[in-house]
Amino acid sequence: MDLEVGDKVSLIIGTETHLGFTVLIDESFEGLLYRNEIFEELKENQRIAGYVKNIREDGKIDVSLQPQGFRNAIELDTEKVIEAIYDHDGFLALTDKSDPEDIKKELRMSKKAFKRAIGSLYKQKQIVIGEEGLTLVKE
Template identity: 55%
Template sequence: MDFNVGDQVDLIIVNETPLGYTVMINGVHEGLLYRNEVYVELEDNSKHTGYIKNIREDGKIDVSLRPQGFLNVIDSDVDKVMSLLNESPYGYLLLTDKSPPDHIRYHLNMSKKAYKKALGHLYKQKLITISDEKVALVDKK
């Protein structure tokens, strides 16, 4: 096996299991995509780009649909949040860091943890304000 953690691979969804989805990696190796890391609808035989998350001691491979590592993921999450804020007519979202995880998952296709990290990044750059009711762009008029 010539994979390293973080490698980009081609995935084919084989079937759904209680833990998640069995996948074929590059058409050769079997892997597992955990259910709690999937934020989109997946169908059997659908093709996706994935990333090697972990190669276990028993030789089994865990994969993810998202790049591994904070720096690889934060940029795309920040871009997604900024895009939604810029598309909003009033420059705000009614999803805050206190919103239920299922609301964030439904509207943004990301985990609450990822959303909060993106908000923290934008807040530190002084691009947004966060209140109990909304997240708003600083300079949107």
């Protein structure tokens, strides 16, 4: 097996189980995508990019739809938030107090990831966090 944790891989979604979805990795290996890693609707036989999260001692492979590692994940999440703010004309009606389901529906990320992303954007002075939502800082 020439896979390593963090590798970007091609996934084909398989059957749904009580844990998540079985997946075929790079058309060669079987793996598992856990429910808590899924922030979008998936269909059987759907092709999607993923990342190797863990290779267990028994040879089974866990995958994620987000890259592994704090820096990679935050960069992707901050890009998603910025794009969403642009798409909503400079204001996004979500805050750190928003319902996790609203965040998941709008941005396809967890509330934890959202809070990390907006914290990073706020520190970089790219957004203002208001009572009603996020506003892009004009340059």
